[in-house]
Ligand code: AOF
């Protein structure tokens with residue numbers, strides 16, 4: 503006896519829509535990643551995702567992908583979309599109107615769009631046109647995918663990730679002079695993962711002491727992706743003009759005094775010498791930076807932790823200790839903690855979510 507196949511669930515198709523959305527990771531900022539799947543008679547007849555900010559939305563690609571021979575099925579089809587269809591004229595026309603015009607049978611939405619131009623209006627427009635709408639399928643996965651976008655919409659500021667690598671006993675480096683290389687906690691694989699993570703951000707920020715001690719380039723080298731803008735916080739104007747980071751495209755230099763010795767391509771922003779973390783983030787937001795990863799050093803990281811101005815922390819922890827040879831100790835910040843082995847099993851990755859992040 504053979505069982506007849508079970509009809510596939512809303513979750514099954516929403517998972518596929520999530521998978522499609524993630525194809526554009528690193529390319530949609532400041533827009534969200536959105537995926538869409540069109541299903542008729544239990545089969546996928548169309549798929550799409552939002553590829554680039556300014557380009558067509560996921561629903562448009564999905565409807566366009568339906569073969570002409572199957573378009574007659576749209577009135578009985580269910581459209582799965584990870585984010586509420588938009589209802590406004592932005593860089594593109596409203597997707598909710600397009601779905602109404604195509605007379606689709608039903609819409610299943612992962613999470614609501616908090617963008618004040620949308621915010622429930624997309625769903626209302628569909629329902630007003632008589633299209634049944636289900637909301638909240640795999641909602642937490644859909645929200646997690648768009649953490650950067652949701653923080654910007656809901657907390658009115660750029661998304662902030664704190665990131666560092668440390669020894670098992672919490673040191674970011676060992677005692678050394680500048681002629682010696684920084685202590686290597688990362689493995690080749692975790693470095694590559696870190697570069698893929700960098701490519702998802704608009705900016706990567708470090709303090710002056712880190713530039714002077716490590717001379718980082720802050721580039722996306724071991725992965726192919728977008729280069730974020732490097733940001734150097736140097737309140738006292740100490741970083742030498744020869745620092746490698748000034749050659750990385752799009753560099754932003756935050757200091758209390760203007761410098762005449764930096765390459766002309768470097769964008770200089772004057773901040774008060776006692777600028778708070780909030781003031782720093784406001785300066786970046788004014789340059790349309792919508793997500794920033796803070797890569798050190800401990801003074802800058804701690805100032806953001808003390809202000810509760812961060813959303814996630816990602817700590818790569820090596821399995822060896824430095825004990826008395828270690829310097830620059832960091833405590834793991836309080837929050838919702840998840841610890842996993844790195845994919846090569848050599849280090850641990852600690853992810854912490856801030857339970858009460860500062861809003862602007
Ligand atoms: C959707 N599907 O695939 C995306 C949506 O300037 P625009 O026209 O690209 O509009 C951007 C806004 O549209 C963005 O802030 C978000 O609210 C929504 N994005 N909506 O239905 C999509 N990318």
Ligand code: ZN
Pocket residue numbers: 559560587588589595596597598
């Ligand atoms: Zn849209």
